[in-house]
Amino acid sequence: MSTEVRVPTLGESVSEATVATWFKKPGDSVEADEMLCELETDKVTVEVPSPAAGTMGEIVAAEGETVGVDALLATIEEGAGAKPKDDKSKDDKAKDAGKPGRDDLPSADKPARQTEKSTGDGGGSIDVMVPTLGESVSEATVSTWFKKAGDTVEADEMLCELETDKVSVEVPSPGAGTLAEILAAEGDTVQAGGKLAVLSSGSDADVAQATETAPAGGGQYQQPKAGVADREDIEDAPSAKKAMAEAGLSPDQVTGTGRDGRIMKEDVAKAAKGGAPAPKAQDAPAPAKRAASPADDADREERVKMTRLRQTIARRLKDSQNTAAMLTTYNEVDMTEVMALRAEYKEEFQKKHGVKLGFMSFFTKACVHALNEVPEVNAEIDGTDIVYKNFVHMGMAVGTPSGLVVPVIRDAHQMSFAEIEKSIGEMGAKARDGKLTMDEMQGGTFTISNGGVYGSLLSSPILNPPQSGILGMHKIQDRPMAIKGEVVIRPMMYLALSYDHRIVDGKGAVTFLVRVKEALEDPRRLLMDL
Template sequence: MMTEVRVPTLGESVTEATVATWFKKPGDSVAQDEMLCELETDKVTVEVPAPVAGTLSEIVAQEGQTVGVDALLAQISAGGEATANDAGGDDPSTPIDAGSADVKLRSEGGAESTDSGAAGGKSLDVMVPTLGESVTEATVSTWFKKVGEAFDADEMLCELETDKVSVEVPAPAAGVLTELLANEGDTVEAGGKLAVMSTDAKASASEVTGVPDTTTKPEAQAKDNDTGSGRTDIEDAPSAKKLMAEHGLSSGDVTGTGKDGRVMKEDVQKAIQGGAKPAAAAAPAPAKTSAPASADQADREERVKMTRLRQTIARRLKESQNTAAMLTTYNEVDMTEVMALRNEYKDLFLKKHGVKLGFMSFFTKACVHALNEVPEVNAEIDGTDVVYKNYVNMGIAAGTPTGLVVPVIKDADAMSFAAIEKAIAEKGAKARDGKLSMEEMQGGTFTISNGGVYGSLMSSPILNPPQSGILGMHKIQDRPMAINGEVVIRPMMYLALSYDHRIVDGKGAVTFLVRVKEALEDPRRLLMDL
């Protein structure tokens, strides 16, 4: 009996992922729920467990291949009933899953062809794969092969960038690249032509370039890698390559922990945190630029094209400003009482609940209290309707090595201090490790952003649509304050509330911030619901 392993749901608006690493190979025994492979999207890493116990008989989607939701990844046979075809042999009668077909083959006459081109030296078009729902175009980011260069089947030819993910295009058959139809930086449409290749069997990569055949036994491949001769065969994870490019690193600057030394995103993050410096010979060449005014100018500047993902982030942030009537109001809070309460009970809190008592639970509780009084800050606009939320899903912005993410604590209004702190600790750890799921970053009704951990004294946070409010926390700083006619030193924090003025009036925004201030300066109000 055969059991199919398919791509799980990746989250709202995410329709495809890249196969990063296979932890098992055909013929290996697997236990139920044991990790089979890891998929990467532009936001999260998804682990795929075995649905049943048995033997991995066939891997359909190879490492580096882009797959859609519910695409066939592999097959597991129960009881060791693996045939030659099950173990990875090619069976032309086996149907190909539509979600795993990344490249269409076309003959010179334009008709689709499934011929591998092993003989006869046919000319085939390398096509742009399906890019995902609502994605119609991509930018050619990098060509890994040049005209006249030979390659093996499934070897990576180029990488495309969309506004959501990076898509690698593998070679549909062994052969030689004869013509490039889309150069680096060109925008191509889904289904368009990228290049033309010849499937001359005599021109395989192993024969022409001396690169070891990737179909050799794993043991032999590993030996080549150990001697340093096979490193060029290993395709690093797409997200790892993008992160290395952004920081001017190469594969030689990072120690890969993936299969056969494959560099993963986490490896690059560790190298960056460890202060890795790019080798002089491996420094990335700047993208195409206009001619510099002088040699000195060229030495002092570097022009690098924004990735499509960064372009999308920039566009959406600007859309947030253009769509909402965004306004920010400020206040300040005396943190004396919260700090005293935390210092008094933090040891007992840790002993009983197994988690540290931080400031975020106080701010979360204070915001929940204020949102109950000013519900429009917790609402959103949908067309000509206002949708009021009778619950609070609190987004907590968290900084990670790859950027800012906002995990969401669902139903925070019904949680205790301990439950909130545990949720924040759990999601913070997942964020740092890149293990947050799409579901854990969706559905927020209000957001708290703490710029104070980076030393920010005051800022104006940008709304996260369709939310109507976001609270900005800042650095706690001792300042002289007038208390009962005397000047005393108090730990003060500036608070900023950015809100959508289309739905929240100035009175409501100021009232919200005052209620947060009152709750923090006298935490007993939270217990009394005052």
């Protein structure tokens, strides 16, 4: 008897996906709920678990093929499944029977990745596993290890940080003990539920010692011989490379404390805080230089792998340009009235609501007001249908050290100024700390991007698909303006609305931007719904 493996529901307005990776091949044993393959859509990556235990039968949709919802992917032949996960290994059975197993072998003969749990008086081992990464997220990249093999750790102490294409995830220690073995190095890709390391809960670090002295081929990490390691052969942590680039430091200016002297993120922070060391003698300029060649340029370049978040940002932005008929219209707004209103009530506002009164709540309210009049800017295209949203989930583009993310403030149309400011503050803090969840970044209907905080005077924001509009805010700058026949200095801001011309006409886009301008130049219109 066979069980069919079909494409699951892919999400709102998503009708097809591409088969990215098969983790099993025909004939392999599989368990119920074990991940069989991964599908990629234009929004998320979707895991497909096995609906039953058995043997992998025919794979109908190969890697790279496009499949629709509920399409047949493969079959599972029942009756020959893999052994249950809780079955004991041969070594466990040998130990139970009083026979020598692998744990009874000399340390030099143990595999470097030994992770069997001991229950003797000397303590045991605890597996450090990849936590749940969020809905539709199946893998992550090990960004930074904060501990190394042999270090003593406390329960709930942070061991490492994982990076997905959406958020960063911290991995705390599941118990107190010694970090015996690291199974996934920085830069490695790990699956949800995979094993990261082994924690020894015993009174000594024998497991860690065995790991570091394992023979070649026995494991991933080996202690290098003295004098063999060379600075050029050491791969520094990716997070450290990025931190050095941001701080303007070179590897020679940072003392590495990681394995083999590799530079870690905290080493860069210490070097930046304490100041760069004096230049080494060999760094002194030579009396004369020959003309640089392309080969010399290659020696001075640095190649750093893109983070998963940056790869996703790049792909989605390019997809947006390739899919939507994107156009941008511009206008400018006199911020005099908003700034005066904010100055008059900001102290009283903060005293009552416990949050500062910023400009974003005014812009959010103005956009909600304009979206009510021009609903197509708050709609999206689904095939040959237009889906109008009778609510406003406002996306707020936020720049973080890892890249641009867009947390969503849900039902912004029902919120007060104070509720909007509180939500913006909470989401911004989560974004900077890498604590945003998948749910907090999905479902937006319109987006506001504030490039003015970085000093941008004018720009054309790119749509956040499947949305049909995004408003770009910019720097407030005093400029001479003609007001009632007189030239006066006013605080002005350029506004930019990028929109999908397939659904939004030029008239609608201009009308939207004018309504935003009118509401900001006379905030009383928001109270009167004018």
